[in-house]
Amino acid sequence: MKVLSYFGEAYKELVEKVTWPTWKELQGSSVIVMVASIIIALVISAMDGAFKNIMEFIYNIFY
Numbered sequence: 001m002k003v004l005s006y007f008g009e010a011y012k013e014l015v016e017k018v019t020w021p022t023w024k025e026l027q028g029s030s031v032i033v034m035v036a037s038i039i040i041a042l043v044i045s046a047m048d049g050a051f052k053n054i055m056e057f058i059y060n061i062f063y
Contacts, residue, residue, distance in 0.1 A: 021029070
């Protein structure tokens with residue numbers, strides 16, 4: 001019976017106590033996440049390109 005009580009309390013909390021975001025808030029948050037993901041991807045890409053160029057320069061010095 002503890003399991004049923006747990007699920008009952010969890011459902012009650014989700015329905016009565018949780019404040020769900022509005023559709024507009026969800027859209028705004030999604031845009032922020034997408035922009036942040038693109039910026040992070042660009043930074044990582046730039047770092048990767050720079051590291052590649054540095055390593056090619058070092059390899060060309062010794063070979």
